[in-house]
Amino acid sequence: MSQHEVTLTLNGAPVTKPAEPRTHLADFLREDHLLTGTHLGCEQGVCGACTLYVDGRPVRSCITFAVACDGASVQTVEGFEDDPLMARLRAAFSRHHGLQCGYCTPGMLATGYDIVRRLPDADEARIRRELSGNICRCTGYAGIVAAIQDVLASDPPAARLMPLPRRQRAAVSAVATEAAAPSASVRATEVVVEIKDGISLSRSLVLEAPADQVWPVLRDIPTVVSCIPGASLDGPVENGRAQGVCTIAIGPMRATFRGTAQVTLDESTQQGRVVGSGRDGLSRSSLDGALDFALEALPDGRSRLDLTMLYTLKGPLAQFGRPALVAEIADRILADAAAALAARAVGAAPPAPAKPLDGLALLGTSLKAMLKRFLRLG
Amino acid sequence: MKPAAFDYLAGAALADAKSALAAGAKPMAGNQSLGPMLNLRLARPGRLVDIAMLPELRAVTETATGLRLGAAITHAEIEDGEVPDPTGGWLREAAAGIAYRAVRNRGTLGGSLAHADPAADWVIVMTGLEAMAIIDGPSGRREVAMADFITGPFATVLGDGDLLVAIEVPKPGVDARWGYWKFCRQIGEFAKASATVLVDPAKNVNRCVLGALGRQPLVLEESQAVIEGRLSPRDAVTQALPGRSPEALALHATALERALAQANGE
Numbered sequence: 001m002s003q004h005e006v007t008l009t010l011n012g013a014p015v016t017k018p019a020e021p022r023t024h025l026a027d028f029l030r031e032d033h034l035l036t037g038t039h040l041g042c043e044q045g046v047c048g049a050c051t052l053y054v055d056g057r058p059v060r061s062c063i064t065f066a067v068a069c070d071g072a073s074v075q076t077v078e079g080f081e082d083d084p085l086m087a088r089l090r091a092a093f094s095r096h097h098g099l100q101c102g103y104c105t106p107g108m109l110a111t112g113y114d115i116v117r118r119l120p121d122a123d124e125a126r127i128r129r130e131l132s133g134n135i136c137r138c139t140g141y142a143g144i145v146a147a148i149q150d151v152l153a154s155d156p157p158a159a160r161l162m163p164l165p166r167r168q169r170a171a172v173s174a175v176a177t178e179a180a181a182p183s184a185s186v187r188a189t190e191v192v193v194e195i196k197d198g199i200s201l202s203r204s205l206v207l208e209a210p211a212d213q214v215w216p217v218l219r220d221i222p223t224v225v226s227c228i229p230g231a232s233l234d235g236p237v238e239n240g241r242a243q244g245v246c247t248i249a250i251g252p253m254r255a256t257f258r259g260t261a262q263v264t265l266d267e268s269t270q271q272g273r274v275v276g277s278g279r280d281g282l283s284r285s286s287l288d289g290a291l292d293f294a295l296e297a298l299p300d301g302r303s304r305l306d307l308t309m310l311y312t313l314k315g316p317l318a319q320f321g322r323p324a325l326v327a328e329i330a331d332r333i334l335a336d337a338a339a340a341l342a343a344r345a346v347g348a349a350p351p352a353p354a355k356p357l358d359g360l361a362l363l364g365t366s367l368k369a370m371l372k373r374f375l376r377l378g
Numbered sequence: 379m380k381p382a383a384f385d386y387l388a389g390a391a392l393a394d395a396k397s398a399l400a401a402g403a404k405p406m407a408g409n410q411s412l413g414p415m416l417n418l419r420l421a422r423p424g425r426l427v428d429i430a431m432l433p434e435l436r437a438v439t440e441t442a443t444g445l446r447l448g449a450a451i452t453h454a455e456i457e458d459g460e461v462p463d464p465t466g467g468w469l470r471e472a473a474a475g476i477a478y479r480a481v482r483n484r485g486t487l488g489g490s491l492a493h494a495d496p497a498a499d500w501v502i503v504m505t506g507l508e509a510m511a512i513i514d515g516p517s518g519r520r521e522v523a524m525a526d527f528i529t530g531p532f533a534t535v536l537g538d539g540d541l542l543v544a545i546e547v548p549k550p551g552v553d554a555r556w557g558y559w560k561f562c563r564q565i566g567e568f569a570k571a572s573a574t575v576l577v578d579p580a581k582n583v584n585r586c587v588l589g590a591l592g593r594q595p596l597v598l599e600e601s602q603a604v605i606e607g608r609l610s611p612r613d614a615v616t617q618a619l620p621g622r623s624p625e626a627l628a629l630h631a632t633a634l635e636r637a638l639a640q641a642n643g644e
Contacts, residue, residue: 021383044417045413059484060481063413064484067428133478252412253415316419324626
């Protein structure tokens with residue numbers, strides 16, 4: 001992978017070292033410049049431990065790439081040694097027991113410094129609001145808030161570090177080279193977990209085909225799978241047990257769940273149940289779910305499929321998979337699947353090959369196709 | 379946690395970015411939404427083009443009817459009034475409520491809109507204000523109303539080679555009133571429900587928008603009835619969002635009630 005030379009004014013001194021594009025600023029500082037005062041907590045922009053200054057403004061160094069800072073002035077907690085305002089803050093943190101284990105402290109000091117210089121009239125409520133992006137698991141925040149209040153109330157020295165004028169790019173710094181395709185390393189899981197609680201999602205789909213023609217399609221697992229966008233089977237289905245993969249894309253995210261599902265059918269009532277577990281190896285996320293379905297004939301010759309899902313999503317994907325969002329994605333997949341199932345039932349060719357719903361994935365390459373599909377369905 | 383390897387290009391000008399986009403790169407501005415997804419390897423693009431400092435995307439121009447904000451203007455710049463606010467403060471207030479200051483220092487207006495997180499502030503605020511997306515694509519420039527720009531969760535009309543370059547915010551009339559309210563369990567988190575209300579008598583605009591729906595914001599058809607008090611926010615939300623749980627409806631209705639109260643100066 002290509003390396004880029006990254007030049008910084010780091011705590012006042014010019015430095016240049018190579019960095020891979022994917023190296024975030026915190027790693028670059030800690031591992032290449034041995035400035036370990038910057039701490040990494042969550043590495044996803046939530047905890048605030050890695051907060052430091054780029055061009056005089058506090059930023060999260062874990063979601064700022066080193067290459068994106070080429071030419072910038074960076075100041076870490078080490079660079080504030082002789083700063084009179086930071087000296088006040090350090091003393092106040094110490095006096096008010098504003099730290100215990102110290103892990104969050106570099107980020108707290110960075111944010112505290114910004115509060116004092118930017119919001120001289122901040123009261124306790126405002127300080128707490130401004131500090132809400134920095135998580136401390138020891139102190140209960142009381143000491144930290146008191147320390148910042150103390151500094152604000154005691155005629156603090158002027159901040160030496162102030163925001164610099166915003167930079168614009170000076171020159172093209174590199175030519176893109178061919179990237180290695182991300183290689184999927186997923187492992188199959190045999191476990192089928194019956195989930196007891198989770199998020200539930202109910203939907204009714206009206207299928208443009210009579211129930212007695214839909215049921216034979218529904219009970220044929222390979223056909224059903226072929227109607228689900230992004231889904232495919234690994235091999236033959238035995239005793240209602242199927243192994244396969246399903247790829248789902250949400251914006252720039254893409255997860256390929258590989259797993260096992262157990263299908264049970266009740267022929268007399270035209271109902272069934274699918275219990276499945278899947279895991280996306282690359283994002284270390286897992287999805288467990290149970291789906292109950294019932295097919296009903298409608299008086300107008302069409303049929304209705306009632307679906308009730310119960311699912312749990314665990315791992316990194318879960319924090320982006322908010323329930324309202326999952327419901328929306330599920331609706332889009334179901335709309336596609338319903339059209340394909342109905343087409344199969346009446347013996348027509350499916351309306352479109354079942355492909356992953358890869359909406360905006362990788363720069364929206366297939367957005368147009370997806371939109372067309374939605375518009376036609378709508 | 380490290381992102382999957384990718385190639386990086388920092389373009390000097392819009393033309394560089396456009397040729398990179400044409401070659402399949404994904405644009406990156408402040409990286410505040412994409413970054414966590416990259417770090418968690420939920421997103422694994424092969425190539426990123428940095429558009430945060432493109433002069434064309436950092437430009438702010440006043441037009442006859444409003445203000446054109448470059449897509450790479452940061453939330454903090456709007457919050458601090460470093461760029462003009464054609465609404466007389468509504469943009470500044472909305473910007474100040476986005477995530478946390480350290481995020482606002484890098485996160486950009488255009489990045490947030492192109493990312494199209496259903497719970498994002500600009501997604502609903504710009505829809506509520508009837509802003510226009512200015513898109514530069516392979517076949518030239520086009521303008522798309524914000525309500526049409528976002529097509530679903532994390533989905534927009536941006537196609538291959540398209541780049542959101544600016545957002546034009548119309549200047550409201552002198553008597554215009556505005557309300558924006560969002561519910562977050564914790565400051566800076568994703569909103570669970572949000573709503574905007576815009577009443578602009580000079581332009582005959584009565585607009586209520588619901589956000590954080592898991593998909594694109596919803597412009598209420600019955601906006602005028604809600605604003606004129608003929609339809610309660612609770613009934614309007616229940617009508618507009620069939621199939622939602624009572625708990626979700628209560629949150630969305632409360633968001634609309636509070637946005638309405640703000641717009642009414644209560």
